[in-house]
Structures are given as C-alpha cells and as structure tokens.
Amino acid sequence: MQRKTFIRIGATIAAGSVVKPLTSWSQTARLKNWAGNVTYSTGNVQYPKSVTEVQQLVKKLDKLKTLGTRHCFNTIADSNRDLVSTRDLNKVVSLDTKAKTVTVESGIKYGELAPYLHKHGYALANLASLPHISVGGSITTATHGSGIKNGNLSSAVNGLEVVTADGSVVNFSKHKDASTLNAVTVGLGAIGVITKVTLDVIPTFMVRQRVFTNMLLAQVKQNFEKIVSAGYSVSLFTNWVNDNVSEVWIKSRTDEKDHTEAEFYGAKAATKNLHPVIAQSAEKCTDQMGVPGIWYERLPHFKMGFTPSTGKELQSEYFVPLQHAVEAISAISRLGKQISPHLFITEIRTIAADELWMSPCYRQTSVTIHFTWKPETAAVMKLLPIIDRELAPFNARPHWGKVFTMSPKTIASRYAKLDDFKKIAATYDPKGKFRNAFLDKNIFSVI
C-alpha cells in the first residue's frame, strides 16, 4: 500500500504535474504510533525519497506534519490533513573526520547509524533506551539517555538542513550561528521538515553494564548524586513499592572504574541479565554482567532486533532540576500505593544542562522521573494531574513526546524562551503550515 502510494507521487512529480487531490488517497489505512494508543487522524501519508521531493510536497500542501518512527505517545506528530514520513530518508550522507561530525538524513534510526560510526572509529556521546527511533524525531523532541555529564540527544546537533514552509531549504549551523541553532534544534516539528542532521561524534568506546538489585530508597535519597555519578550512564528502576529501587543499571566506559563489588550502596550485584521489569525476559535487553561491548550495544537498554520495553504501554516523564531530585523522588514515593497498580516500572535518570531553548534541560541539569504505564489510559489520565501537583514545587517539565496533562499555561511558565521560540517558528512558518492541534494547544495558544 505504502509503496503504491509512493509510486503515484513519484510519477506525478516526475511529470511535473499537479499532485492528485490528496483527499482521494484517504482510503489508505490510518497509521498508529508505536504504542498503538494514537491513530493518526489522516490516512494521507507520503514517503519522499529526496530533499527535492520534500520541497515539492511542502510547497503543495497547506498543512502537514512530519512523521519519524512514530514512537511518541501523544499527538505531537498527528495531522488531520497530511503526513510526510521520513522513512525513506535514511542514509548516512558524510562523515567529516576533521570536524568530527556525521551528516545523516533525518529518518535514519540510531540503530542504523551507530554501526556505521563504530566501523569508522566513531561514536555518539549518548543514546536513548532504545535504538529504534529516528534521529530527526528524537532531536526535535529532546529525547535523552542518562548521565549527569551527558546532554540529551539534541545537544549533539551541530547543524540542520530544514525545508521550511515556502519550500526553501534552510541550513542552520553551530559554526555559523550557534544561537539560532539553539533556538530551532528542539523545534517540536514546528520549524519545518528536518531533512538532514549533522551530529558531533567522538572516538568510539566500549562500555560494560552492571546491574545491582534492591537498593533502599533511603540510600538513594542519602547518596543520590554519588549513585547517579557512579558510571557514564546510570538508571534507577522502581515500582514505588517496598521503599526500594529494584534495579540500578550502571553503564561504565571500559576506561572508567568497573563496579565489580558485590554490593553497591546496599544493593546486591545481579547474577544474571535482567529486564527493567523484573518479570520480563532479559532476552531483549542489552548484555549486562560486566561483559564489555561496543557503545551502541550497551548504552540503550533494549536491542535493535527486539521489541523494546514491554510493548503494550503508555509512557510519561517529568524533568526536575537536579537540586530537587531527592524531594521530587520523595513526593512521588508518597504516591506509591496509588501509582503502582497501573505501573510497569519507573526509571530515574539524569541529564546535563544544555542551551537549547525548548529543551526540558535548558540551563538546568535535570533528573527525570519516567513512568512506563500499563495500557490503562483512563487510570493514567487520572493520575497525571496528581503527579503534576506533587511536582509543581520543583517546576517540573513534561517530556514533549510522552503523555502529559500539564496545562499549557503552566508549561509556558517553565520555558523562559517560549515567546522567542514562537517568534522564530513564525519566521519560518508564518501561516502555521507545520502546526497541529497539539502545538496550537501547548505552544501557540498561550499568550
């Protein structure tokens, strides 16, 4: 079906004629997001294979949203008019060993890019929990991994090529104009269709992963910064029962300290590979037990060829300034009895501050409290306002790509650069071609 659709677009574009009225394609089965909780509001999906094709589509369409790998849990990627997928924009364009950057088409998945980089002696500084996601979708939503000294994935952006509302190609670069790049990188899909991304790379490295089980929450609270600084990337998993953290995952570069100890702040070294949700098979998880592996086979929790996480779930996540980590964790742990029946697992991570205007880590090193919920939408939607209220004293910011109920006014009050962002978005998209109901509500309606 998708292939047929492309052949039709390709044929009409090649003939230089007007693309058939898009409403005639609305018979196409509507796509869902990865989790299946969002069915996109249109069946009109186009799959350009080149920047020129993206330009032609953008010129032609009055309203559209770009689709990456569809891993967001909310309607940020939805459109009731047209979707332009980056599925076929998936190539490595060039590796600049002098500048230490790689340029890729925006639809490439991290899991596809990483082996290429390693083969050439390079790495990305960090990855999210899964490698299945597109570079374009990830950087525009401030997707992150963990590590108190590691910025989110958007902080590796060195340049962007974007097709803006009038169909022109605009290049943003750290070298030429870092402040504009900071403004548009976490662009939430509102600046245009990102067609190419240039990312900073570092020399390749090896990582070992060790897991410790059952750490008392009291230990976490007492030693939070020491615990999350114990490795290159550290994650704490809890379901908020028994006042403990069920698993602590420490990912260390092999040139750093290896945590071979039998106990780590009272938690016991695991004796086999584990899944963050202890009842699930560790088969889909990256290798643990201190076995060294290439950075991209250890930094994500989940392997490329397998379904990540639990499969049927919802996700929410809140960013809190690091200095409030312990208070925020305490506030959520007080809700433990309410939360845990609807939860698969919570993950607590840290992310370094950045300069990206719409990043939840803008000028604040943050702790994130993430919830992998059971697919119980009604119950989750009742819990989220309670979590919002408990985290309000710490000015929590929700993850742009996950489920949240925080009011647009509250979100606006927590983004110092929101008004400037709206202005710059309007410069590249004066008529709101790339806006949808999500952006209108959460970003553009707030005065």
Ligand SMILES: Cc1cc2nc3c(=O)[nH]c(=O)nc-3n(C[C@H](O)[C@H](O)[C@H](O)COP(=O)(O)OP(=O)(O)OC[C@H]3O[C@@H](n4cnc5c(N)ncnc54)[C@H](O)[C@@H]3O)c2cc1C
């Ligand atoms: C199992 C699972 C685990 C996850 N783990 C993490 C994690 O560890 N850390 C984390 O931070 N998040 C995580 N996420 C959330 C998710 O990965 C991110 O939110 C990310 O946005 C997904 O990228 P995507 O390509 O799927 O984006 P999509 O959902 O396809 O799109 C997201 C947004 O980006 C825009 N967009 C996409 N591509 C482009 C482009 N080329 N140009 C302009 N705009 C574009 C869309 O219009 C939309 O607004 C997880 C999600 C799942 C399902």
